[in-house]
Amino acid sequence: xxxxxxxxxxxxxxxxxxxxxxxxxQLRERLAQANASFGSIYPALARLERQGLVxxxxxxxxxxxxxxxxxLSGERATLRSLRGASGMGRxxxxxxxxxxxxxxxxxxxxxxxxxxxxxxTFSLRMALAKYLTPxxxxxxxxxxxxxxxxxLGEIRAHSHNEQLDPYARSVMDHAAKGVELDxxxxxxxxxxxxxxxxxxxxxx
Numbered sequence: 001x002x003x004x005x006x007x008x009x010x011x012x013x014x015x016x017x018x019x020x021x022x023x024x025x026q027l028r029e030r031l032a033q034a035n036a037s038f039g040s041i042y043p044a045l046a047r048l049e050r051q052g053l054v055x056x057x058x059x060x061x062x063x064x065x066x067x068x069x070x071x072l073s074g075e076r077a078t079l080r081s082l083r084g085a086s087g088m089g090r091x092x093x094x095x096x097x098x099x100x101x102x103x104x105x106x107x108x109x110x111x112x113x114x115x116x117x118x119x120x121t122f123s124l125r126m127a128l129a130k131y132l133t134p135x136x137x138x139x140x141x142x143x144x145x146x147x148x149x150x151x152l153g154e155i156r157a158h159s160h161n162e163q164l165d166p167y168a169r170s171v172m173d174h175a176a177k178g179v180e181l182d183x184x185x186x187x188x189x190x191x192x193x194x195x196x197x198x199x200x201x202x203x204x
Contacts, residue, residue, distance in 0.1 A: 003109070004121055005044050006053075008033055010106040011128040013054060013098035020045065020094065031127050045096055053102035056094050111136050113143060134196045141193060145186045152179045 012018055012026050020041055027036040048054045098106070109115045110128055122144050129137050158164075159172040 002044065002047075003115055004124065005033070005036065005040060006048060007106065007109050007115065007128070008036075008124060009041070009044055009048065010053065010098055010102055011110070011131070013096060014103065014106060014131065017057060017095050017097045019096065023096070032123055048102070049096075052099060053105055054096045054098055057097045058095070107131060113140070134193055138190065138193045141186055141190045145183065145190070148179055148183050148186065152176060152183070155179065 008027055008031050009023060011031070012023055018026065020038065023045075024036055024038060024041055027033040027041070045054065049056065110125065110131060122140075125140060129140065132140065155172055155176045159169060159176065164172065
């Protein structure tokens with residue numbers, strides 16, 4: 001789980017700097033990491049920081065955020081507003097940026113099939129696939145396709161079991177259709193990526 005979370009966090013920071021609250025939101029809404037919590041995100045950020053893969057930076061103060069409002073109540077209101085904008089109070093104001101070493105490590109991890117093996121992490125790798133070369137994306141999709149073909153064969157073999165009642169058989173048929181839809185999606189992506197790879201090779 002640590003490796004998956006690390007890759008997801010580094011992938012988000014490849015785009016731009018984020019504070020902890022933004023990372024949690026993006027992990028859930030963009031990368032479909034529904035189990036991501038502050039209890040796992042902040043230790044991961046601390047670990048990545050110790051490893052020199054990310055660094056904490058001081059965010060630029062928003063325009064019009066000066067505390068010199070002319071009144072004590074105004075200054076307190078402005079301070080509360082700044083704290084609210086940070087999302088998580090003092091810890092939430094800590095903004096993280098990926099380092100050059102972090103970028104290199106992210107690319108190496110994302111390109112290594114051993115780091116995100118299994119269908120449960122395929123969606124994460126695909127969500128970050130813009131950072132892969134066309135040939136690496138093709139390899140990723142081909143591995144996933146092979147897994148799906150194997151899974152479909154297993155489902156079809158089990159669906160022929162004469163001991164299955166109609167309800168159990170309908171569940172197996174539904175599962176088979178789901179895998180077939182995934183295969184059709186993968187095949188479409190493969191066609192696009194292979195065309196892209198061919199074009200890139202021709203223009204070199």
